[in-house]
Amino acid sequence: MRALFLSLAVLTLVSFDSLQYKESDEKEQVNKTLDAWHKAAAEAKFDVYFGMMTEDAIYIGTDPTENWDLKAFQAFAKPYFDKGKAWSFKAIDRNIYFDKSGKLAWFDELLNTQMKICRGSGVLVKIGKEWKVKHYVLSMTIPNDNTNEVVKIIAPIEDVLIQKMQPKR
Template sequence: MKAFTCLSLTLYVFLSTGVCAHSETKSTQAINKLLDGLHIAASQANLDKYLGSFTETGVFMGTDDWERWTRPVTLDKYVSERFEGGTGWTYQSVERNLILSEDSNTAWFDEITVSEKWGRFRGTGVVVKQNGHWKIAHYAMSFLVPNEAWEKISELSTKAFSDREKKN
């Protein structure tokens, strides 16, 4: 009986570990598909797919200090206007990291994206599982600035903010 119990316990641990690993792999694949789909939708100016990637109250943080776009109002309006003429923007993810919560219903990500026109960016965010589907709750985009260029970039940025204040 003792051998049977040990064998049952071993089998249970093996099977449950396999299920968890499969679940994480499935979640990771789904999240990668969501994020890649977001970038594809943006490059194709596909409004429904792009906005459909976000939760109903999702937030997109742009690179300027005033760019905090929320659904359903400001983000939907900006993207609708931008995609209206059939033009979006193209960013290709070249590196991505994901961390799943213990319950596998929330994940945090960071990625490096590249725009042929604008260079390298970092996207960070939170995705949540809603009704069995992953959605973006928060996405923040920032410029990547190499340390050796930081001083010059900082000077330009400080001057631009100062000039903006003078205008207001």
């Protein structure tokens, strides 16, 4: 009985260790995918960049009007890629999480960009052996102490948008 218990304990530890290794390996793959995706934009590799997104991907940019499906985002981005450099985002911090199946990952990241520090967040899905970006949100960060100054700048523009976008009741 003692040998059976010891065998089960060792098997459980080995299984747990394998599970931890797999999540660590998947985290590394997600990191590599996101880094390669950002690099493809910086190098204006249109097909590579958009090939790393799902066909039903959504991209939400920093402007309140930027909420695109894949085709609309491609149309918006193409002129930038055609100029030889789209945008350059480099992760300076990233957190990655997985669902129980290991086929869905979500993340948040701080990015060094031409707009200074931005925050990206999104969802990736594993298709076959590849991770693909399904949903991405890019936000500019504003230090709390400067919020009132920023609101004064954007209020005239966004008040108009709010009136246009607000549902009529």
